[in-house]
Amino acid sequence: MPSSIKRFLIGRPLKSNELGEQKLNKTKALAILSSDALSSVAYGPEQILLVLVTVGAAAFWYSLPIAIGVLVLLTALILSYRQIIFAYPHGGGAYVVSKENLGIFPGLVAGGSLLVDYILTVAVSVSAGTDAITSAFPGLHAHNVAIAVIFVVLITTLNLRGVTESASILAYPVYLFVLALFLLIGVGLYRIAAGDVSPALHTPVGTPVAGIGLFLLLRAFASGSSALTGVEAISNAIPNFKEPAPSNAAKTLIAMGALLALLFSGIVYLAYYYGIAPREEVTVVSQIAEQTFGRGFMYFFIQGTTALILILAANTGYSAFPLLAVNLAKDKFIPRMFTIRGDRLGYSNGILILGLLSIALILPFKGRTEHLIPLYAVGVFIPFTLSQTGMMVKWIREKPEGWIAKLIVNTAGAVISFTVTIMFFLTKFGQVWTVLVFLPVILYMFHRIRKHYRAVGEQLRLTPSEPAVPIEGNVILVPVAGLTRVVENSLNYAKSLGAYQVIAVHVSFEREENEQFEQEWKRWQPDVRLVSLYSPYRSIIQPLTKLIDTVQHKASESNYQVTVVIPQFIPKKGWHNVLHNQSSLLIRAHLLYRRNVIVTTVPYHLKK
């Protein structure tokens, strides 16, 4: 039953050599990998205005030079990541690039930041998208958390089905969103050109503003750069592209950068020209849409696609997290299970863990995760800085043809990213300090896991210098609860093993029962020695363990191995297990984990 539910939800299992079919072409890849970056346009411009409004509406014209700064940063990032794609065609990403060029520690800082960041991507995007929906349908507002969780479950299921299939579903909303915003910007610009919009709504560029300073401008710039979260997704996911993967990925990256730049500058410019101030309940994009189209079909189309793309932005996390996890797991910094492909060839453990962790973030925050945006942004800019510094080191070290130009591109990117990171810490410390707690915790975890794997590897390695102790013979203990067929079965098996000695062990809670059992035993199995133990504290394991210790001590003197053969009857139906005391399971677990004893389970299947 659970297996057929699984089949229904995620489809039939795929063979390993069906992997190729799941690769992405450029159009689908653009949709699946850029929803995070493009959806940032929905909140990025607003973040700039939110800082400027603290000085006054007259300062809004500064959004134009700040936007230019963000575009420069965007260009540097896109060019830099383009270089990374060709340098690391198997999927670079900040972790690999930082690790290879700067060393293991910076690599882990980048990897750890991103790992947490993808969880934040999912939680923040889904919550924001849910808010957009429940703003449109206020009746649903009380169920915000439930809706967000349902969306996470839905996206997780889609991703477990496999990348291509989810891409087909995801492509339409992303392109509809791009179409909607292009229509909005186009019509808006046309109306400005036609003179429909009063120029009195905004202060002219260059108006002097009291109270403005470098700190405030840098803060606004940092805030605006939260629109750039998500641009690294493509460089992480190169193996998902159709061949030639690197060149396809690079083209997709450029297309995404161009789209992002156009949408971002369009929104910033319209907001400036319309003189829009950020408001508590209505987003900036919503205000622009309302002023351009009125509250008609186009308004709801724009709001609807915005909500949709925010929820789908979560999907970027689902593409990137499992791949990053594979890289970290291959280097033995996180559990090995992340490297296993599921039935549909996706890294299902990574997908599932990401879904669970983001639900675990949504629940305590009751779906109000928006104030995690600065934390989320800083978690992106730390790896941005590291990977571009890594590229700088690479160019200086390898000096390929034209390396000076490449170095300049990455240096610009590194400097700006680093500045943005520092800006976040200086101007929004209250919201980003947690990164200083969780990063060390994660790094320590990486360290401990790696240490464990190394220790295991050493202990499992075959060394000719330490040959195993030979086993000269076997002593077999059979715990028996009564005179039944299950016991008979196990005894027959024990005898068939040609052991040096077979000993039956009976534990009873009352002395009288003990003697009676011994007599019955002598009649039934006169040739098998019975050790009868009385347990005043009604524990089976305690006296059994004591006996095993004694037997083992004696056996080890002559290199004999002790085996405990446990009779276990298996009921026909699962619920029957509740009806039987699971002593066999307890004994087995105790002996395997607490004592060094070989445990054999002889099943006896009940027929009804």
Place this chain on the structure above:
Amino acid sequence: MPSSIKRFLIGRPLKSNELGEQKLNKTKALAILSSDALSSVAYGPEQILLVLVTVGAAAFWYSLPIAIGVLVLLTALILSYRQIIFAYPHGGGAYVVSKENLGIFPGLVAGGSLLVDYILTVAVSVSAGTDAITSAFPGLHAHNVAIAVIFVVLITTLNLRGVTESASILAYPVYLFVLALFLLIGVGLYRIAAGDVSPALHTPVGTPVAGIGLFLLLRAFASGSSALTGVEAISNAIPNFKEPAPSNAAKTLIAMGALLALLFSGIVYLAYYYGIAPREEVTVVSQIAEQTFGRGFMYFFIQGTTALILILAANTGYSAFPLLAVNLAKDKFIPRMFTIRGDRLGYSNGILILGLLSIALILPFKGRTEHLIPLYAVGVFIPFTLSQTGMMVKWIREKPEGWIAKLIVNTAGAVISFTVTIMFFLTKFGQVWTVLVFLPVILYMFHRIRKHYRAVGEQLRLTPSEPAVPIEGNVILVPVAGLTRVVENSLNYAKSLGAYQVIAVHVSFEREENEQFEQEWKRWQPDVRLVSLYSPYRSIIQPLTKLIDTVQHKASESNYQVTVVIPQFIPKKGWHNVLHNQSSLLIRAHLLYRRNVIVTTVPYHLKK
């Protein structure tokens, strides 16, 4: 660690022969077993007035004849249960009495009702007590559910510690409650006698009332008889008494009946004389206390002990439920685990299950379980009726000396109990219909469990007519994941068993890896045959199972037994398990439960 927490909470384990120390003397038994019955006084009289008030305050004088009816019923029940105690000195209770005299089905109806009823006892009493507390401290009202759950956990822990120790703690509040009510009734009667209370507050007995009818009076009588819930507790718990148990239990029962009768009639009379009408927020007892003493120390003393005894009433459930469960489990109607004594010699599984189930009732009802009272009462009167009918049959069948008198007592009890039960169904169907659903479900469950145990018993019995098939030899399969010490260890063990053949099995997910592994194997273990399997769907269990089926088929032809020896390394610390794919566990569970294969686990303990 968990073990030391357990020690702290419930104390050191006790030996089986320390059981005698835990027996109850009469004073303690009265406290521990009568809190349920006595606490009913806190709501019983109110239930009568709540029905009468629907006609008008003039009808309140009817509470006196109705109370006399309840007292007659109480007398019949006490006398009847006294007879049951002597007839069934090993703990009678409705289940045993009904089963032995009326047959298995009526017995199970009684047992099933009581089983559910004890859960209701705990949930209802604790909720009511919590309400009393949060009424006194309104600031706590928002935490009603949490407080109720904490009380259940507390009482469960006390009961896990053992009966005597919890009795010492429980004795004081019960006696304080009795003292408080006696003071209240005494002072109240004195004030009436002294002429302090105006006789104009109540209508005289015999005042004609419009709209009163037999149906209404019967309904009021049924409601009032909810004050009698809990009187059966003593007859269930005879084995808990010190010797001579039956006579001690009978004396305790009479004492409890006398106390209950005095408190009940006192409260009813005062309520009538003071002309008290039931109100939404203030209980009848609280109104009497306020009119008698004013809102001073005595008022809070009475309210406080009332709250306490309501919570402790839950304890009656904890004394009765596990014993009833033992009786049902010995007859194989519920899982065997209920017959096992825990570390402190209490039937800990019954205690734990009762605690969990009552929390499961408190949570969905958000602590407002008061409207379950009619359901609770009907669940008591069904077994009352059955056990007294059972006693009637017993007297008629056995005809001991003086049986006519005994028969009359039980017949009176049976008729009144049956009438009350019918009254509940006629007058409060909306609140008690669920009993018609859950009783059949429970009876079906009893039937299925008994059927399973019988089937198991038959299958396990040794029958000389069907001798076991002898085992001629062994074939051993060893699944191997790599060339490691763990595998070496397991192979050495497999070879030591003198098997006919040892076969290593390797499953790989890629064809190339397969060939490479075969070559390495030949160099390392040239004398052990290796079967190398390719698994396109990345499942280990699937190809392994297929191979085992083939081997088993061949082996069974010559009576050879197939054993799978699974190498398993055991990490040093629990959290390390997360870092390793638990393939061994999965394979073992699959082979044991789905296939009839003997599974041997060879542990390899890591040292760091």
